[in-house]
Amino acid sequence: xxxxxxxxxxxxxxxxxxxxxxxxxxxxxxxxxxxxxxxxxxxxxxxxxxxxxxxxxxxxxxxxxxxxxxxxxxxxxxxxxxxxxxxxxxxxxxxxxxxxxxxxxxxxxxxxxxxxxxxxxxxxxxxxxxxxxxxxxxxxxxxxxxxxxxxxxxxxxxxxxxxxxxxxxxxxxxxxxxxxxxxxxxxxxxxxxxxxxxxxxxxxxxxxxxxxxxxxxxxxxxxxxxxxxxxxxxxxxxxxxxxxxxxxxxxxxxxxxxxxxxxxxxxxxxxxxxxxxxxxxxxxxxxxxxxxxxxxxxxxxxxxxxxxxxxxxxxxxxxxxxxxxxxxxxxxxxxxxxxxxxxxxxxxxxxxxxxxxxxxxxxxxxxxxxxxxxxxxxxxxxxxxxxxxxxxxxxxxxxxxxxxxxxxxxxxxxxxxxxxxxxxxxxxxxxxxxxxxxxxxxxxxxxxxxxxxxxxxxxxxxxxxxxxxxxxxxxxxxxxxxxxxxxxxxxxxxxxxxxxxxxx
Ligand SMILES: C[S@@+](CC[C@H](N)C(=O)[O-])C[C@H]1O[C@@H](n2cnc3c(N)ncnc32)[C@H](O)[C@@H]1O
Numbered sequence: 494x495x496x497x498x499x500x501x502x503x504x505x506x507x508x509x510x511x512x513x514x515x516x517x518x519x520x521x522x523x524x525x526x527x528x529x530x531x532x533x534x535x536x537x538x539x540x541x542x543x544x545x546x547x548x549x550x551x552x553x554x555x556x557x558x559x560x561x562x563x564x565x566x567x568x569x570x571x572x573x574x575x576x577x578x579x580x581x582x583x584x585x586x587x588x589x590x591x592x593x594x595x596x597x598x599x600x601x602x603x604x605x606x607x608x609x610x611x612x613x614x615x616x617x618x619x620x621x622x623x624x625x626x627x628x629x630x631x632x633x634x635x636x637x638x639x640x641x642x643x644x645x646x647x648x649x650x651x652x653x654x655x656x657x658x659x660x661x662x663x664x665x666x667x668x669x670x671x672x673x674x675x676x677x678x679x680x681x682x683x684x685x686x687x688x689x690x691x692x693x694x695x696x697x698x699x700x701x702x703x704x705x706x707x708x709x710x711x712x713x714x715x716x717x718x719x720x721x722x723x724x725x726x727x728x729x730x731x732x733x734x735x736x737x738x739x740x741x742x743x744x745x746x747x748x749x750x751x752x753x754x755x756x757x758x759x760x761x762x763x764x765x766x767x768x769x770x771x772x773x774x775x776x777x778x779x780x781x782x783x784x785x786x787x788x789x790x791x792x793x794x795x796x797x798x799x800x801x802x803x804x805x806x807x808x809x810x811x812x813x814x815x816x817x818x819x820x821x822x823x824x825x826x827x828x829x830x831x832x833x834x835x836x837x838x839x840x841x842x843x844x845x846x847x848x849x850x851x852x853x854x855x856x857x858x859x860x861x862x863x864x865x866x867x868x869x870x871x872x873x874x875x876x877x878x879x880x881x882x883x884x885x886x887x888x889x890x891x892x893x894x895x896x897x898x899x900x901x902x903x904x905x906x907x908x909x910x911x912x913x914x915x916x917x918x919x920x921x922x923x924x925x926x927x928x929x930x931x932x933x934x935x936x937x938x939x940x941x942x943x944x945x946x947x948x949x950x951x952x953x954x955x956x957x958x959x960x961x962x963x964x965x966x967x968x969x970x971x972x973x974x975x976x977x978x979x980x981x982x983x984x985x986x987x988x989x990x991x992x993x994x995x996x997x
Contacts, residue, residue: 513912539892551579559899652788890918
C-alpha cells in the first residue's frame with residue numbers, strides 16, 4: 494500500500510484499469526511530430542528508450558517492450574500492486590528490456606536512469622497537486638534526451654468547466670461511507686444523479702453534465718475512482734501547461750488527438766482571421782481549445798528538435814511505415830474525423846489500401862506502386878491521415894521479431910490488457926472477445942467459435958458484457974458473441990494475421 498505522504502491527495506486504494514494506449518507509442522508520436530514538420534528522435538526502427546510516468550499496470554510499456562526487442566522501456570508508478578503485475582508479466586514473457594519501478598515521481602528523480610527518447614505521462618497531470626506536477630516537469634527536464642519527445646495528457650479547460658462541480662460532489666461524498674473506492678464512487682454518482690433529477694440549478698441545462706451522468710454506467714468503476722475521487726483534480730488550461738513545459742526546455746509540437754492535429758478539420762473560415770492575428774503558436778492552440786470546448790488534451794513537446802523544411806518533412810514521412818488495422822475488404826471510405834464524416838472513396842485510396850493489404854509498407858513503398866504513378870504526395874498524405882484518424886491504419890516501427898510469447902502471457906493472465914503486441918513494434922487495441930479469438934480460437938465454423946468463446950469466458954470466470962457493460966446470459970450471451978465473432982472475422986482477423994498477431 495502507498496503511504497498518504499506519497500499519494501498527496503491521489504486516491505490509490507484500488508488498482509487502476511489495465512490499458513494499452515497507442516497514442517503515446519513512439520511510432521505514433523513520431524508521426525505527430527512529422528505532421529507538425531518537427532524532426533522525431535533520430536533512431537533505428539524499433540530502437541528507442543521510453544519511460545512511462547504513472548504507468549499503471551504498465552500495459553503500454555510491456556507491449557512496447559515485447560513488440561520492440563531492441564528498445565529499453567521503463568515504467569514508474571508508486572502503487573506497488575501495479576508494478577508487481579508489470580514485473581511478473583515481464584518475467585513470464587522473458588522481457589529483459591522492460592524495467593518497472595515502484596517509486597513516486599519524487600523518488601524517481603533520485604534514481605540512476607538513462608536519458609530517454611520518449612517520456613510520457615498519461616492520465617496523471619491534472620489528477621495530482623501542483624507539487625507533483627512540478628516533479629513530472631523536473632523529471633522530463635532531467636531525463637529527456639536532446640531531440641527527445643515528451644507526451645502529456647490532461648483534463649482541459651474550458652471543456653471541463655461544467656463538470657468541475659460534479660467532480661467536487663463526487664470526490665467529497667465518495668471519500669465518506671462504507672465500501673472500497675469503486676463502491677463509494679458509484680454511490681457518490683448516484684447522489685449526483687438524484688440531485689440532477691430534482692432540477693438542481695447548478696447541474697441543469699448543461700449538456701456536458703448530462704453526457705457525463707449518462708456515461709457513468711458504461712465506465713469501469715475503478716477508472717471512475719481514479720478519475721473523480723482525487724482532491725487534487727484540476728483541469729488545466731493549455732497555456733499554463735505550455736508555460737510549465739517551457740521550464741523543462743520543451744517546445745510545443747502538436748496534439749496526439751489526431752483529428753485536431755490538422756486545422757482543416759477544426760478551424761472554420763470564420764475563426765481563421767481571429768487565430769491568424771494571434772502572435773504565438775501557443776496562444777493559437779489555447780484559443781482553439783475554446784473553439785472546440787476541449788476537455789482533454791494529448792500534448793506532444795520536443796526538446797530542441799529541428800523544424801523540417803517541407804521537402805525534408807516529406808522525405809522523412811516517406812521512410813515511415815503504416816499497417817492496416819482492419820481487413821482491406823472492411824475499410825470504410827467514409828471516415829469519422831472528429832464529429833464529421835469525410836469521404837475518401839477514390840482510386841488513390843483503394844491503391845493505398847491494396848498496397849497495405851499485403852503487409853506494412855513505408856510511404857515511399859506505397860508511392861512506388863504502379864497504381865500510384867500520377868498521385869501527388871499531398872493526396873497520399875491526406876488519405877493516410879484520414880485513415881489514421883479513423884483508426885483504420887496505424888504507424889508502425891517495422892522491427893523484426895515475434896510477440897507471440899507476450900500475447901500468450903496476456904491470455905494466461907486472463908486477458909489483463911486491452912491490446913496484443915505485433916512484431917511491427919506496436920500494439921493493437923481489441924475488445925475482450927476479440928482478444929480471445931485472436932490468441933486462443935482454433936478456427937472452425939461460427940457456432941464452434943462462439944461455443945469456444947463461451948468456454949473461454951467460463952475459464953476466466955468473467956461475465957459476458959455487452960457494449961453498455963450489461964451482463965448477458967444464456968441465449969442473449971450466445972447471440973451477442975455470434976455478432977462479435979462475425980464482425981471480428983469480417984473486419985479484423987486478416988489484418989491481425991498480416992500484423993503477425995494471429996498465427997497464419
Ligand atoms: C490514472 S492512472 C493512469 C495509468 C496509465 N498511465 C494509463 O493511462 O492507463 C495514474 C497512475 O499514476 C500513478 N501516480 C499518481 N501519482 C503518482 C506519483 N506522485 N508518483 C508515481 N505514480 C503516481 C497512479 O498510481 C496511477 O497508476
